[in-house]
Amino acid sequence: MYDTLRKFGFIGTALGALLIGALLAPIPNVIAQGFNLQNNTSVLGHLLVAAGPTGQPPVGVGCTIVAGSTDQAGACLTTATSGSITFAQPFAVAPFCTVTDRTATPVAVYSVSTTAITLTTVTSAHNLIWNCWGPAR
Numbered sequence: 001m002y003d004t005l006r007k008f009g010f011i012g013t014a015l016g017a018l019l020i021g022a023l024l025a026p027i028p029n030v031i032a033q034g035f036n037l038q039n040n041t042s043v044l045g046h047l048l049v050a051a052g053p054t055g056q057p058p059v060g061v062g063c064t065i066v067a068g069s070t071d072q073a074g075a076c077l078t079t080a081t082s083g084s085i086t087f088a089q090p091f092a093v094a095p096f097c098t099v100t101d102r103t104a105t106p107v108a109v110y111s112v113s114t115t116a117i118t119l120t121t122v123t124s125a126h127n128l129i130w131n132c133w134g135p136a137r
Contacts, residue, residue: 010083034052056088063128075102075129085130086116095134104126 057069062083063076071087097112101123108128109121117130 009070036084058088059086060084061086063122071132073129073131075127078119078124078126078128081122081124083119083122084116085119090115090130091134093135095132097130097132099128099130 008044014119029038057065057067058071058074059065060076060083062080063078063085065074065085066077069075071089071091074085076085091114094114097110097117099108099110099117099119101108103126104123106123106126111118112132117132119128122128
């Protein structure tokens with residue numbers, strides 16, 4: 001009788017594990033794959049991820065834009081002590097931007113509007129990077 005109960009216990013445990021595995025298997029796939037929303041964004045886990053940039057890159061004056069740069073993030077090599085990075089598509093309101101000098105410790109002095117980052121005081125021949133966050137356009 002003990003052998004019979006032991007076999008049933010093993011079978012019951014195995015069936016229970018298979019059932020739980022079958023019920024939980026789709027959950028990681030849903031989280032990993034995410035889903036698309038109507039506003040052209042995707043939800044991946046807890047993050048709302050905007051669609052990748054399309055269209056033209058921003059335009060630099062006194063700053064040569066690096067390939068692959070977008071309105072949201074990019075890099076440029078300064079060619080003057082002042083200039084601007086004009087967004088390819090204006091924001092609805094002025095975005096929150098940070099501009100960092102990657103070449104040295106000087107702090108870039110800049111201002112931000114809906115259409116551009118104005119570089120007031122930068123050092124020529126330095127590498128700048130920017131990140132901008134703002135509402136949908």
